[in-house]
Amino acid sequence: MRSHESHAVVLGTRDMGESDLLVELLSRDTGRIVGVAKAAKKSKRRFVNTFDLGHLIRVKYYLPRGRELFLIEDASLINPHGRLAGDLPSMAYTALVIELVRELFPETERSTDLFETTALILSILNERGARQDLLWLFVLRILKISGIVPLFSACVRCRSRQADAADRFFVPDAGGVVCGPCITPRDRTIELSCGTVTALSAATDIPIERLARIALTPASLSQTRDCLLSFIDHQLGKRMRSVDFIERYIS
Ligand SMILES: [Zn+2]
Incomplete structure (x- = not known):
């Protein structure tokens, strides 16, 4: 059970039972992964705002033997991208980037290029607002990485x-x-x-x-x-x- 510590972009979350959170990440180390953050819904202190959409985080996780879901041990914010959820166009462009990544790259397919490119376009959309021209230029690059x-x-x-x-x-x-x-x-x-x-x-x-x-x-x-x-x-x-x-x- 190898433990990873990696930068990652938050692609989405879903409630899992009463207290856990299912988190989808694009990590630099292991590509797109889905993991469980135990008690993330209850313990606000532990993961406060960390798993908001598009945030750049540092995360520690491992894949328990015989399981399909990773277990997230620890996570902290590196770069909050709060503006991505601030208006409708930014949210929609972020959703497009994330959907494209999901469609083109299977889980755990590692690509540093994909991580860097995705993190950069989300950071640009966060800083400069919903720029459709930049969105499409980055879409072209994500296509290129997929081959x-x-x-x-x-x-x-x-x-x-x-x-x-x-x-x-x-x-x-x-x-x-x-x-x-x-x-x-x-x-x-x-x-x-x-x-x-x-x-x-x-x-x-x-x-x-x-x-x-x-x-x-x-x-x-x-x-x-x-x-x-x-x-x-x-x-x-x-x-x-x-x-x-x-x-x-x-x-
Ligand atoms: Zn020709």
């Missing part, structure tokens, strides 16, 4: 890289950008501007600390969102609930 990422830097069919080509379309089923000559009449397409293609090619590869410097025009933001949403719909074979909520109530 299922749309290609923007070249045509997926002929691999031509002419970034200044006039006709570039996004074809969700093809997995990325398709140039004018490669488009067939049967393709479902989203038209992309040159600026969007350039921005998203860069956003796929630059260090995540520099993502926040990419500026998307309103038109590029709308194209980015359409591309990534249709790509995710196609990959998952369904629409995520958080996306449905955003479309209905936020924009």
